[in-house]
Amino acid sequence: MKSIYVVLMMGIFAEFSSFAEFRIWEDRSGRIWEGEFVTMNAGKVVVQNQSGTKTEYNPEQLSENDLSYLEEIIPPKLSLDVSKTSNSSTSGNSESIICRASIKKANTRIYKGELTAVLVVLAEEMRTGAFSKAGASTEYSFVLPEKHGVVVEFESSAVPLAKSSAKSGRVYAGYVLVVWDRFGNPVAVQSNRDSFLERATKIARPRRR
Template structure:
């Protein structure tokens, strides 16, 4: 799968979600036969590209008549509208008391978490370009909030790909010791959908604070580490904790 570096800033997110599309400036468009025209893209409706000529006249051009490069650009300029539904399944259990020494006993709460994100194309306009989805599962560790798991997938909304794509995290098991700051517990999720240029098309978080911390979350890299007080690898944490929520 082709990996594209994603950079998100609060200003970029605001610009992305303030309007439904980012349209190109006036440029030279080329059709499949090599003929050219100078125009500005003003929209994309079904399989038609809306272009404004230099004299101000607007025309509709079929996507199929454009060169492969310009057909891709026309779709990238106006990404599809997406409907995203995310479901998190969390099961919890408490273990029996464990001895940690002559004068210390503790109980461990175990959580098993899996998150499914369903991404559906709700707009009717054609969009054959590849999209990428990143699903982050967030937990709280002794020093702050951390990325427990990250799942990446690439997909398209072509005839073969359909209008829906599902991203699923693998089941994650974490432990938290009662009365102590050891272990971790599930706190939420972040889903980011980007186009082939790394531009954000859609983002959904379990709460506003996680959404505001999107840039820091994306910058983390989940690693495996043995937690104090636990006798097995029980949690995925990052050495650089993003700001406490």
């Protein structure tokens, strides 16, 4: 039996919304229908047909192929961490900032879908207090390792900024990290400031493909 079945029956995913896709579903009796996955509700799979009618299904009603599909579109809970390193320039007034992102599953559920992480380093203008992107966003696509606890890591490009002790220029303000699923839904968000967190999905959007 697919591992997703156990998770769904436990009701861990009380609510999960997704922009999915219309596909053919099949139950254990062989009945087929066309529908789009909408959400998980109290352990049941909610599917919407072309006319907009939503129907709930217990996981044990669905085929093995449907359960495999759900493994690809319902991401697990993620644990995110971002660390910063800096190297001072010879002039002494500037530094090169690099942010390193670490991502891992917070539970043991299998997820086969591709994810895209977007990491943005943010800077603050010392004289005006205005915030802006310090450099180009770093976009990293990956598939989570099946083994629990294995970390996926990537880092931003080096960004030249002024030191906080400098009298003018842009200084390091923080970061925003957002992980997106293949349907363009944010799965997990991390930032060092609440004000950045509120706008995270606008700041760290993936490039259109």
